[in-house]
Amino acid sequence: MPLDVAPLDDAALARRIAAAGAAVDSAAEAELYRRLAPRARLYGLRHLRDPHAARDLMQQVLLMTLERLRAGKLREPERIASFVLGMCRMVVLEIRRGTWRRETLLQTYGDTAEAVDASEPLALDGDKLAGCLDALAERERTVMVMTFFADRSGDEVAKELGLSAGNVRVIRHRALGRLRACMGGEAA
């Protein structure tokens, strides 16, 4: 009976993958991927603002990570999270510089793709969210749209609406609290 890997921390999983080497510890790899993939995807979304590019980044970074672990090239498995973050930063930087070579990477690590699983974002009830947005005060709704549709910072929203940045952040915080409560989550 295979060992349940769920209770293991990230470093223990990384050590198991490294110890297995070419024999491949599929359970440990799948669990580590399940944990780290959402973090890489969110990093990609934050810095690339494109769900497809973020998913691409996630897959590339996790493939490289698993491959390095298997090859025993990651010297400090206990720092696996920092390593993945560093890889994300490097890939985003290269994407921005236009020096990223996805095709080369896939040729190098393509075999690893079979070992990994997809990481899908949470689903959201669009109709319910629309109703919750509609229920906000006019100014709150505008601030939400400026913030999340147009990626405006509090300072930028403030400048456009003739408000103080502090006032915008208060409106934003209140609106997010109402939205999350309306959607059934915790208030901010």
Place this chain on the structure above:
Amino acid sequence: MTGTHCASPIEFATLVGYWVGELPAAAEAVVEEHIFACAYCTQRLEELTVLSLGVRAAVRNGAMPVAITKPLLDSMRQQGMRIREYVLAPGERVNCTIRADDDAVVSRLQVPLAGVKRVDALQSLDRGEGRVQQRRVEDVPFDPDAGEVLSLPAAAELRKMPAHTFRVQLVAVDDAGERPLGEYTFAHTPS
């Protein structure tokens, strides 16, 4: 920190600041280090991200009305939205519609805003045969330097509506009371 709890969770306001790029580089790096080591805070950032993407989709789908600014209108067009535009001076009336290939329509109400602190919109929707709905929208957001109030009706709802007349009166509100700024009339026909 790989479980469902975190001993020192990142404040939600900080997560929002991170997501919209408001944090200084050093603070941003701290947040990212924490997120990559913490399943709990990853989950909370995921929730924020899903909400953010949901707001984007709601705007694109015309799911709700929203008051906007000219730079926001420009952003919408830069992101590929096709937006039909109606520009009205005070007292004007316009024949209007929304077509199948429009993602949204925007009304740009020209209005003197110098010294104005708050604008309310008194709306009247006349479907004919005496069926009139009235509504007051308080504290409509506006750019005080722009000389106009911009708003997008809910495109999804507008597409379903039969011919009607929609009137908007903008009023300035302050401690002394309120004064009219302009009245605008939209005669809508389905496309």
